[in-house]
Amino acid sequence: MGRSENTVKTYSGVLQSFLDWLYSNGKSTKDLNKENVQAYVTYLETEQRSLSTIKKVFNTINTFAKSINRIEITQDVNITRQNKINQVLPEYLSKVEIEELLQKIEIDSNKRNTAIVYTLLKTGIRVSELCYLNKEDISINNKNQTGQMVVRKKRDNNERTIPLPKSLVYHLVEYLKSRDDKEEALFLSNYQKRISVRTVQHMLQHYGVHPHKLRHTFCYELLQNGLDISIVAQLAGHSDINITKQYLKCIENKQFDEDGQKYA
Incomplete structure (x- = not known):
């Protein structure tokens, strides 16, 4: 005491x-x-x-x-x-695996699950952060169908703002249109309560993917597309930029095939 x-x-x-x-x-x-x-x-x-x-x-x-x-x-x-542990690199989804995942959720036609998968894939937020999101944390520009998301850690006042691409905005809007409740939480369980980490984890297992892999994919793709590492670290909420540097190693490794030859 x-x-x-x-x-x-x-x-x-x-x-x-x-x-x-x-x-x-x-x-x-x-x-x-x-x-x-x-x-x-x-x-x-x-x-x-x-x-x-x-x-x-x-x-x-x-x-x-x-x-x-x-x-x-x-x-x-x-x-x-x-x-x-320096040799352990984060696992991420390939472009083919991303397409396969998105096809699976499209077939299921569950607007909430679709919005959750797109949110994790397009923002890289942690599952705990996703569960803590409220509707007011999302702002959408109806003119160009983009937006931004304010992500807050549950136990402190730290927050970061992440831009939302059109594909994610579309599925968030579609999901919110399907709701007629007054709950403040962005994502609800089937019991109309704030969704839990375990529920999201169980749902993703149905699609054969782990939430960490979606987060890793977000970070990897941003760096692969040339975004500055400090910006990626900020968007991902990494407390140490060395965490973000792991993805640069993934990119370096991908440049070589199994025989040690660079891809054309």
């Missing part, structure tokens, strides 16, 4: 991020074990978080484990593999 308000806020934010990660991978608090704590630490490493940040996250989870008498879930977790 006696912790400062900022300490409590940070502690809560770290735990919520861990839970969001669990939910986004189809798990829940029932799956709290050493393997999942290790997997989360490894995920943070692949996101190229600094070792000091990873240690702070681990210490918070360790404190939580002690408070619920589950200290075994953090025992022998390895947090010193920082130099072994």
Whole structure:
């Protein structure tokens, strides 16, 4: 007890991020074990978080484990593999895979699911950020059918603005036209409540895609098209530009075929 308000806020934010990660991978608090704590630490490493940040996250989870008498879930977790993960590159969808995904959602004709997939693919936002969006966070220019989205982190005042392409605006408008409720949330569950991370994750599994892959695709395509890396980092909400630099490695790798020859 006696912790400062900022300490409590940070502690809560770290735990919520861990839970969001669990939910986004189809798990829940029932799956709290050493393997999942290790997997989360490894995920943070692949996101190229600094070792000091990873240690702070681990210490918070360790404190939580002690408070619920589950200290075994953090025992022998390895947090010193920082130099072994440089070869791990983010997976993204190829142009063919993107077309196949969009064809699947078109066949289903579910306006909400279509709008969600387009939002994740065309803005690169995290699933937790998508679930937190309100209708008022979207502004649309009816003249040219483009718009922008204000993305806020649930636990702090940080926000960023992302431009919306015509294809996304079209599906957002179509989805919103289909609603006759007064809920403030942009995306609702089938029970007319704000959609959850687990619901989005389950829906995407139906289409055979993971939300992280859509986010990676967004970042990769922007850099592939020549957008400045600092702008991509800002749009993606990366706290460390080194995270964004991973996608440059993807582009470099793609320039060579299996024989080490450059593509024409």
